Amino acid sequence: MSKPDAAAATLWIGATLYAVFAGADFGAGFWQLPGLRGKDREAVRLRIERSVAPVWEANHVWLVFMLVILWTGFPDAFSAIFSTLYIPLALAALGIVLRGAAFAFGKVVEGNARRRAGVLFAVSSVLTPFFMGTAIGAIASGEVPAAGGGDPTASWTGPLSLLVGALFVASGAYLAAVFLVRDSWFAGELDNARHFSRCALGAAVVAGALAAAGIPVLHDDARFVYDGLTGPGLPLVIASLVCGLVALGLLVRAMRRGFTARISFLVRPAAVGAVVTVIWGSFVAQHPYLLPTSLTISDAAAPGATLTALLVVFGAAVVLVLPSLALLYTLSQRDALK
């Protein structure tokens, strides 16, 4: 593996972690949208807050990680993307600000202000991944020229962009619902488990429909990626499909049994697998391009020493961050010392 490819792989690792953890985080916000909170709104809200709170910030830093890898390791691509897609990216940044504010302040205030903060949190949790998705869709469909300065509006409002934006929202909602089913079940909240199972099924159907609708659009608007996904990326696409179906099957089985038996531990890995395989499918499909088909990974790459520095930093991050995260996770699962 060449050095630029290795650096690009760290970018995809960041994207994977961001899509899974922050995606689920956004999804948790999605399920707080008015009208989606089910019968017992308060119980649903509490469950979501309890599940999201502990690792919120840790999720968020993956985005910064990706931005830094992109601008340091692939400055040409970073510049091209931001000088073309500045509208959706600025809107995503706005969503991040509003979401963070609603989250940080919403826990402290009470009454009406807390409800309003909840709605703001939910709405910004939908807008942020949507606009990020439109940007990814624009890149896939070749709307970002290597030199930057592409069409600021038409580039990200095509059918593929809108589809990918919607798919980002739906897959986050799906992941969150699956996580929340498990959390609810472990906390003995059977009503919540039922509620979130229905949510997960709904989101899975929508995400599946969007993905299916994406096939012809991909064929027309992003031929290179389409060929990649149906060629070298096909095993990963099939794996995604299998994972998605397994997760669905396990959920349906648990619902049929009325959540009396233990939910299979496989349900989370299967749901996560469905998302992760698609992301790596895209890596395989668009290789050797970073911006299909205008800029390759090696053409966009920064000088070799910079990439080495990035890879060293990445290695250090893995060595330092993983044990710390494990410690936090253990601690958050542990009961208070009395």
Place this chain on the structure above:
Amino acid sequence: MGRTGCRSTIPLVADASSNLLAARNQMAFTLGFHIVLASLGVAFPAMMLIAEWRGRKRDDAEALLLARRWSKVVAVTFAVGAVTGTVLSFEFGLLWPEFMRRFGGAFGIGFAIEGIFFFLEAIFIAIYIYGWDRLSPRAHLWSGVPIVLTGIGGAFSVIAANAWMNQPQGFSLGTDGTVTDVQPLDVIWNPATPYEFLHMLLAAYMVTGFLVASIYAVGMLRGRRDRYHRIGMAIPLCVAAIATPLQLFVGDTAARAVADDQPAKFAAIECIYKGGDDQTEYLGGICTDGKVKYAIGIPGLDSLLVGFSTDTDVTGLNQIPDNEEPPARTMLHLSFDTMVGIGTALMGLALWLGFLLWRRRTVPDGKWFLRAVSVSGAAAIVAMWCGWIVTEVGRQPWIVNGFMRTEDAVTKADGLWWVYAFTVSLYIALGVAAVLVVRTLARRWREDEGGEVPYGPHGEEPA
């Protein structure tokens, strides 16, 4: 550029000079907002740990309560600071795409390192807050140490990136103007890194120390003169008072280094129009038409400060090519004077504290002393903002000193003034909300109620 920027109508269509001013304003405003939160994120954990250490060591319930509550404020400010910091990352691309394209391969290295520190700090803040009732006292105290260290490390790596913009090195330029042959260690350890880093680190400790102390000083002035408020004021105030004399030394060294390494910036902040020896030091005044009006001039002092002798040659603006002179020199000059003036006043406050502690051996609570402390926090923030104006505006017209002009770096996108206006409104709303939330927390604490914060375990608030 510069003076023509304040137009009566907001231009809807991009033109280069208008975009440049809008983008610089946007960057300055969001950075000014973020730097206050970042300072709290860097320095507040140390004060929180000192409070906890004192609480454990002396079985001091009030100090322990302070540590517990401060950890919640740290969580809120870190969460908001993470968001404003993310906005800055977006702005590098949204506002300065050409800069990033050509120099990202060198400029970005510091940020890559910072990423680790930022991540670890986020994790350990969560561990610390979760750990209050889940870890042994000893383990909990130790779990706070990484927060302090990662705060310092994060500040170092980001400041190294900024210092590199002032003293770029460790790369060559390719034919297309992008960096090649990068030497990452030289990029990080550029000549400006040591003094800029120490200057900002001490600024963070001063801002946090004086700011937190000022909040308790206000409480004491309002009659809440209990032991809790005294310790709440004393811990951060002592930290800030230790940082202040160090800061005067580091700042003085930094100014001399700027005179050597960035003569155009130094000439602008000191309003030196004609280079040469025996330079007059001007305090205050307006820099216009080749001279300084309404200033107090001390003959020879500027040369003395730069080289310890009135014979020291100091570069003047007449030796800088016209198109490389920094703009807005009166603002630069007054910003520098304000920063030094406030720093000196805070040094006076630190000496006053030292004197009172020496004579009375107890936390001072005289009315005038408390009044002075209660304005010190805001003053420290103003001084820090002035310092950033000096270093950033003083580098203009360059974004990478000597290599790339800021006007060549700015985006060609439309509507930047609208974005700027919107951002200002949004951040003001956020700032107001943040203050209200912290006040709500404080009121609830006074009423002895619990309360939840981001990261916090659910429904736990032992007093």
